[in-house]
Amino acid sequence: xxxxxxxxxxxxxxxxxxxxxxxxxxxxxxxxxxxxxxxxxxxxxxxxxxxxxxxxxxxxxxxxxxxxxxxxxxxxxxxxxxxxxxxxxxxxxxxxxxxxxxxxxxxxxxxxxxxxxxxxxxxxxxxxxxxxxxxxxxxxxxxxxxxxxxxxxxxxxxxxxxxxxxxxxxxxxxxxxxxxxxxxxxxxxxxxxxxxxxxxxxxxxxxxxxxxxxxxxxxxxxxxxxxxxxxxxxxxxxxxxxxxxxxxxxxxxxxxxxxxxxxxxxxxxxxxxxxxxxxxxxxxxx
Numbered sequence: 001x002x003x004x005x006x007x008x009x010x011x012x013x014x015x016x017x018x019x020x021x022x023x024x025x026x027x028x029x030x031x032x033x034x035x036x037x038x039x040x041x042x043x044x045x046x047x048x049x050x051x052x053x054x055x056x057x058x059x060x061x062x063x064x065x066x067x068x069x070x071x072x073x074x075x076x077x078x079x080x081x082x083x084x085x086x087x088x089x090x091x092x093x094x095x096x097x098x099x100x101x102x103x104x105x106x107x108x109x110x111x112x113x114x115x116x117x118x119x120x121x122x123x124x125x126x127x128x129x130x131x132x133x134x135x136x137x138x139x140x141x142x143x144x145x146x147x148x149x150x151x152x153x154x155x156x157x158x159x160x161x162x163x164x165x166x167x168x169x170x171x172x173x174x175x176x177x178x179x180x181x182x183x184x185x186x187x188x189x190x191x192x193x194x195x196x197x198x199x200x201x202x203x204x205x206x207x208x209x210x211x212x213x214x215x216x217x218x219x220x221x222x223x224x225x226x227x228x229x230x231x232x233x234x235x236x237x238x239x240x241x242x243x244x245x246x247x248x249x250x251x252x253x254x255x256x257x258x259x260x261x262x263x264x265x266x267x268x269x270x271x272x273x274x275x276x277x278x279x280x281x282x283x284x285x286x
Contacts, residue, residue: 004277007053011086011280012173012206012241013041014060015077021070022063036245038081044244044253049261053277054286056086058147058173058241059116064092068105075109086113086284088147093117093135094126100138107142113284114145119154120177128160136165145169145283147204151177152184155191162198169200171283174207174243175229180221181213189228196232202283203233205260205275206241209250217250219259226263235264235271239279 016023017035026033038055045052057074059067067090078084089112091102106112117135119127126132127150139146146168148158155176162170172195178188195201208222230238240260247256264272280286 004053004273004281006051008050008240008276009054009056009280009286010052010242010244011056011239011284012058012204012243013055014058014243014245015041015074016060016062020073021066023060024063025061032245032248038077038084041244041253044248045242045257047254048257050276052083054085054281055081055083056088056113056241056280056284056286057084058088059090061118062090064090067091068102071106071109071112075111078111084111085286087111088114088116088145088284091115091117091135093138094129094132096131096134097138099135103138103142103144106144112144113286114147114171115139116147116149116173119148119150119158124154124157127154127157128164133161133164136161136168140167140169145171147171147173149173149177152179152188152191155188155195159191159194162195162201169202169283171202171204171239173204173241174211175203175205175225177207177211178225180208180211180217180225183221185224192229193232196229196237201233202237202239202279203229204239204241205229205263207243207246209256209259210243210246212250214250219262222259223263226259230263235267235274236279238275239283240276 062070071087071089074087089106092099212221244253264275
């Protein structure tokens with residue numbers, strides 16, 4: 001029996017505690033603003049059909065000045081929760097060469113496997129600015145991959161960015177945040193296929209329910225978007241993530257887990273294991 005049989009890797013988990021790190025976006029009464037820690041994750045995934053083998057922590061949009069502290073804090077959490085095997089940390093890539101000291105500090109933390117500098121809230125053109133492109137180009141020097149977190153109108157910019165960074169390993173978070181609530185498929189659909197034509201690009205099957213109407217969605221609405229990325233990237237380059245606890249804004253952990261299991265049920269057992277376990281281990285070098 002292979003190591004991944006009956007097990008899965010969650011490659012997109014956020015932990016936070018605002019008494020330790022500041023998260024401005026959680027201010028103002030967000031229903032998920034309270035602390036979310038490893039014990040809470042264990043409660044959230046009650047009833048899930050597979051064993052959780054490993055966790056990748058994804059930076060949670062803290063105050064930028066505290067980004068290094070966030071990575072250090074999660075490193076400390078991992079001493080108790082040993083399933084935390086990887087960290088995707090924030091770095092100020094928009095500073096270009098000026099990002100080197102931050103990247104070097106992160107490289108000294110063994111669990112840091114990749115970088116995510118959020119693009120989703122920036123204006124069009126942000127990630128194609130020369131300084132940002134240069135910051136992304138630096139990542140292979142430190143052994144880091146890059147997680148792309150965008151909204152679907154920014155997909156054209158992403159295509160430009162990846163073309164200028166041939167040595168960087170990219171992972172598209174949340175299937176590119178398509179306009180599910182509005183029923184928008186194009187040009188996201190064609191752009192995803194173009195992105196997937198690059199064999200080194202991977203796609204994270206995560207964050208889908210929160211792009212639908214939070215209070216009123218159904219699985220049939222999600223299906224064409226999920227099926228499209230599975231078709232474009234195939235079972236070798238799709239990676240499972242829960243986006244917990246953000247997923248709780250529209251669903252819950254087990255609901256999203258079950259949707260993914262249903263969506264990949266037509267694949268062989270080996271290919272299902274790739275999506276749920278093996279691809280995450282390989283991409284993030286766990």
